[in-house]
Amino acid sequence: MRIFLIGFMGCGKSTLGRKLATKLGYELIDLDHHLEKIAGSSITAYFAEHGEDSFRRLESETLKTMHYPDNCVISTGGGTPCFYDNMSWMNENGTTVYIQMNAFSLAKRLENGITKRPLLSGLSEEELIRFIAGKLEERNPYYQQAAHVLNGISLTADLVIAALEPEC
Numbered sequence: 001m002r003i004f005l006i007g008f009m010g011c012g013k014s015t016l017g018r019k020l021a022t023k024l025g026y027e028l029i030d031l032d033h034h035l036e037k038i039a040g041s042s043i044t045a046y047f048a049e050h051g052e053d054s055f056r057r058l059e060s061e062t063l064k065t066m067h068y069p070d071n072c073v074i075s076t077g078g079g080t081p082c083f084y085d086n087m088s089w090m091n092e093n094g095t096t097v098y099i100q101m102n103a104f105s106l107a108k109r110l111e112n113g114i115t116k117r118p119l120l121s122g123l124s125e126e127e128l129i130r131f132i133a134g135k136l137e138e139r140n141p142y143y144q145q146a147a148h149v150l151n152g153i154s155l156t157a158d159l160v161i162a163a164l165e166p167e168c
């Protein structure tokens with residue numbers, strides 16, 4: 001089974017993905033890490049050099065063409081479901097899980113990770129919460145197409161597994 005974890009930056013896709021893959025004995029694919037390997041640069045450097053449009057093209061192409069083992073957990077990037085037909089592609093090719101969190105909780109988690117996320121760089125604390133709230137509203141229609149919507153606060157690998165049973 002392929003499990004696609006989706007959700008806004010900071011909701012815990014990478015962190016929970018690692019734990020979930022370990023518990024299930026599945027392979028973990030972190031799409032951002034994979035893209036960094038392909039591009040030969042960090043996401044931040046890629047955005048700075050080539051811009052967001054180019055990143056989205058590479059992200060979509062990679063999502064759809066990379067090799068997936070039969071059983072794997074894929075930690076996507078926060079924007080992955082929201083460009084091209086990526087969301088329907090993921091729904092057709094695996095089980096999507098939206099880790100849902102509100103803007104305030106996301107801002108708390110993201111305060112220290114701003115430099116690693118080009119879309120957030122340079123934002124003050126006040127701008128950060130406003131940016132997240134706006135982007136979340138814009139992206140919500142895509143996120144809500146997930147097969148499973150789980151509350152990200154206190155979410156554990158065991159809770160994800162329970163929600164997916166008997167699928168995995």
Ligand SMILES: Nc1ncnc2c1ncn2[C@@H]1O[C@H](COP(=O)(O)OP(=O)(O)O)[C@@H](O)[C@H]1O
Nearest residue numbers: 008009010011012013014015016109113154155
């Ligand atoms: N369940 C959790 N509780 C508290 N903090 C968390 C949790 N999951 C992730 N974090 C923290 O939130 C930040 C973003 O997590 P990350 O897994 O990188 O999210 P994403 O990949 O969705 O952007 C990191 O600093 C991480 O340590």
Ligand SMILES: O=C(O)C1=C[C@@H](OP(=O)(O)O)[C@@H](O)[C@H](O)C1
Nearest residue numbers: 008009010032077078079117118
């Ligand atoms: O939300 C987004 O548009 C992005 C989220 C990031 O991944 P995380 O959600 O893992 O931070 C990364 O793909 C890139 O910085 C763009």
Ligand SMILES: [Mg+2]
Nearest residue numbers: 013014032075
């Ligand atoms: Mg991540």
